[in-house]
Amino acid sequence: MNWRATLSWEDAKKKALILNKIRLFFSELDVIEVETPVLGRSTVTDIHLEAFQTKFDFFSDSDLNNSDTLYLQTSPEYCMKRLLASGYQSIYQISKAFRHECKGSHHNPEFTMLEWYRLGFEQEDLMNEVASLLKEILFCNDPIKVTYQNIFIDKVGLDPLNTTCTELKQLIYDEGKMSEWLFNEESCDVLLQFIMSELIEPLIGHNEPIFIYNFPISQASLARKNKVDERVAERFECYFKGLELVNGFTELTDPVEQLNRFNKDNIYRDQQEMQKKTIDRNFIEALRSGLPNCSGVALGVDRLLMLALNKTSIDEVITFSIDRA
Template structure:
């Protein structure tokens, strides 16, 4: 282990320049920078996301000899939507986020996230703005757009909205990627996500950013279901040069529907042998009060800077990785 930083001084200066460009981009659009807490009383229920947890002994609701759990936030999403529900306008945040996951070429458990929300935007308008920011920072060609359904048909000749397990297993097997756990997997979404990650993502966004939109409704997360096609959600992701850069939604504003999705997440967590997470009631209360119609997106700053600096791994654009933090 070295005490020295993994990012050199020239890269540090270039990173600072990119952050300056981002702030200037939003200043010109009258999108206001905000800050929200890193620690919160609740976290996401997503079955595939795990948060870091710490203990706090000085809660008003407990004796000082007792502790409560506080969670390092996986993103500022819930807190920022609470701001919007309270009357805030279009806003963005550059912050630290934390996910209890393995370190890798494109991921450090502590990372920098850019998240922003645009009132009265849908996911197509937000894709335009994400593309403008990426093109500004990277000087790249104009982004491509393709629906999730059209992408699967083009790349693997399967309609993801009409497929079944047998068809997906046959596809995976024909590409030499089949393993025992996939044969035993009954979740179509898990199989679709595997196909996306292993067979499709390496082939898209090679020369220009690629926006994939209208994901299956079962992968909606916090996005609205399309009124034009109930099989899909108004969600998009952006890929460029093998890196997933951004994940955005035309945001769900219905509190009852959102709470039901959280409960469904917890049911999946239980099936996977994971602990259920308490639903964030502050967030649900904010939705009940009224979240304005909006679209929001989370973009990985470290990954964006990797592309801007032609870095081969995330360690080269952050001062200290988890290995020598």
């Protein structure tokens, strides 16, 4: 019966009310809804993300013998920042995003993202606004906030800003999680991300949402360096009841630094025999023209709906999952 919807009619009505509530939340703050393209000529260089791609033959400068590549966007981020550089004020968007990843109980390759940008906001300001939205939709307790460094020290007894790959592998081994690919892994960031997802995330955010902030600079290619500790960037994530809900930054506005970070991503991709990605020159030019000081955040709407409607699978909050599309 794969033709049937996985979202019930009763839950579809509840979902519509929640989406209306989100829009009302931003309307009351005078944050304006916008829409940006889903297809683009460039994509992200992020080594952990892969975009879907297709071909297009009809640009004015298209080569008759070679189609141009277009990418489904993994997030509306670059285009929204181009709007800010064009003179737009605080904005938000509820849009489809696409990531070429395995389907799971918490992820569908096509999903809905809420992304917003606030002019003049710092990381702390935006975390507080995210907390207000979560309380409005989920009726949850006040979130707590812990630095990335302190959550590692507290939960696994290791300082992530002063460690080595050998120490990280020893921790993974001691916890009974070692495998061949981890043993051969040479990136401390990959090992840290594994520890976060496998050893720390299951222990946090059970009773109230928790914000983890000030991630290592190497894990925040679009975020501004922290003014006090340049080992970390002003990036935060929010977790609640086993779900990673939110990823936000105080935005990097320096075009030279941003281009350097994109190039580093591509160098790493080349070293790992991954496909190098075309850097979004429109985005870089927007930064050169002047991106105002701002903070931005992406929130997984489907995961938020899972919590709001008390569901255990993303299939239950979308009409047709990828295997029924």
